[in-house]
Amino acid sequence: MRLIPIAAVAVLLATVASAQQPQAPGARQGGPGARGGGPFPRLQPLPVPDLPREFDTVSERIRVVPFVRNLAAPWSMAFLPNGDMLVTEKVGRLRIVRNGVLDPQPIAGTPQVVAMGQGGLLDVALHPQFAQNGLVYLTYSKAGPQGNTTALARGRFDGTSLTGVQDIFVADAWSMAAFHFGSRLAFAPDGTLFMTVGERNDRSRAQDTGHHAGKVLRLRDDGTVPADNPFVGRAGFRPEIYSYGHRNMQGLTVHPETGEIWETEHGPQGGDELNLIQAGKNYGWPIVTFGREYNGSLITNQTWREGMEPPVTIWVPSIALSGMVFYTGDRLPGWKGSLFVGGMAGTQLHRVAFSEGGPQGRESILTELRLRVRDVRQGPDGLLYLAIDANPGGAILRIEPAAAPPPTSALR
Numbered sequence: 001m002r003l004i005p006i007a008a009v010a011v012l013l014a015t016v017a018s019a020q021q022p023q024a025p026g027a028r029q030g031g032p033g034a035r036g037g038g039p040f041p042r043l044q045p046l047p048v049p050d051l052p053r054e055f056d057t058v059s060e061r062i063r064v065v066p067f068v069r070n071l072a073a074p075w076s077m078a079f080l081p082n083g084d085m086l087v088t089e090k091v092g093r094l095r096i097v098r099n100g101v102l103d104p105q106p107i108a109g110t111p112q113v114v115a116m117g118q119g120g121l122l123d124v125a126l127h128p129q130f131a132q133n134g135l136v137y138l139t140y141s142k143a144g145p146q147g148n149t150t151a152l153a154r155g156r157f158d159g160t161s162l163t164g165v166q167d168i169f170v171a172d173a174w175s176m177a178a179f180h181f182g183s184r185l186a187f188a189p190d191g192t193l194f195m196t197v198g199e200r201n202d203r204s205r206a207q208d209t210g211h212h213a214g215k216v217l218r219l220r221d222d223g224t225v226p227a228d229n230p231f232v233g234r235a236g237f238r239p240e241i242y243s244y245g246h247r248n249m250q251g252l253t254v255h256p257e258t259g260e261i262w263e264t265e266h267g268p269q270g271g272d273e274l275n276l277i278q279a280g281k282n283y284g285w286p287i288v289t290f291g292r293e294y295n296g297s298l299i300t301n302q303t304w305r306e307g308m309e310p311p312v313t314i315w316v317p318s319i320a321l322s323g324m325v326f327y328t329g330d331r332l333p334g335w336k337g338s339l340f341v342g343g344m345a346g347t348q349l350h351r352v353a354f355s356e357g358g359p360q361g362r363e364s365i366l367t368e369l370r371l372r373v374r375d376v377r378q379g380p381d382g383l384l385y386l387a388i389d390a391n392p393g394g395a396i397l398r399i400e401p402a403a404a405p406p407p408t409s410a411l412r
């Protein structure tokens with residue numbers, strides 16, 4: 001087990017990029033045994049283990065403990081100031097875990113969601129002054145005359161139920177199908193709220209700045225537009241847009257020291273991206289990508305273009321990146337400063353280690369468990385919590401330190 005140096009990843013990228021130029025010798029459209037159509041098949045996920053298990057990783061020996069069971073497709077987690085945890089279930093319920101025990105009764109007052117395909121009740125975030133105002137933010141798939149879209153609702157949590165829940169932003173990202181909703185939330189240090197909206201599996205929308213699909217949005221805490229957004233007042237741009245050219249962004253987090261906005265998004269077959277989000281930038285989809293169509297054919301032969309922001313790093317094949325967090329705790333000191341991101345189809349927790357110069361290496365963790373990791377968050381106890389996407393059988397796992405980490409050799 002070793003950390004894959006980023007330099008090696010860059011070589012891999014170059015290899016992949018050249019392989020994606022004109023068809024390699026022997027490569028064919030279809031061919032014997034080719035099935036075409038859907039994504040390349042993966043091994044079936046396994047059930048969440050009943051008992052704690054220990055694993056060696058590069059910098060930590062860890063114990064993985066089942067924390068909460070019997071959830072239906074948990075999508076996101078948020079820790080309350082008292083240590084209790086809110087959990088969204090994609091099927092449309094908001095749950096609460098008090099002192100490690102799941103309340104059998106869902107929290108009342110949540111919006112009616114379209115629980116279909118990739119849609120449902122999605123992210124949950126607390127207002128930065130939650131302790132004073134009790135405000136909880138939820139993203140969800142909302143039905144309307146034009147099909148469904150991604151909406152942001154806000155309500156006040158009184159410890160038992162949500163009251164006064166109302167939509168404070170409804171994205172103009174309508175579709176009759178139930179694909180690519182986004183929609184992660186993250187509050188920036190200045191109190192503005194970032195929200196991702198996927199391109200609804202209609203890739204032409206990602207470059208069309210006349211609506212919200214395929215965009216990272218920046219809102220005030222009441223859902224209105226901050227006056228200093230990059231495209232305010234510019235013709236042809238929705239004023240909520242902060243960056244564009246995105247596909248389906250399933251992870252979003254704010255760096256705890258720099259305040260930078262980091263985002264993950266799903267490529268098609270290959271080309272999952274980690275992006276550093278900057279105001280007004282174009283992130284390229286579908287003009288540039290490291291991914292291919294699910295039948296293996298090219299989407300574009302360009303992986304980079306002047307004026308478009310390249311990803312910080314990519315995953316080929318895709319692992320279906322999900323929620324993420326920069327680890328800042330003291331309980332797992334070897335992981336301090338690393339970015340952790342879930343992998344769903346790739347059934348893993350993925351670590352991106354950083355040094356002063358930037359991302360330094362990557363490591364796949366918990367592949368042995370073969371679980372779809374939908375979200376990862378740091379608890380107030382300095383431990384990591386993983387939401388495992390299964391229905392039935394969804395769960396929250398906790399990662400604790402075990403014994404000393406194994407000896408590792410220096411990277412070459």
Ligand SMILES: [Ca+2]
Binds near residue numbers: 284311
């Ligand atoms: Ca991109």
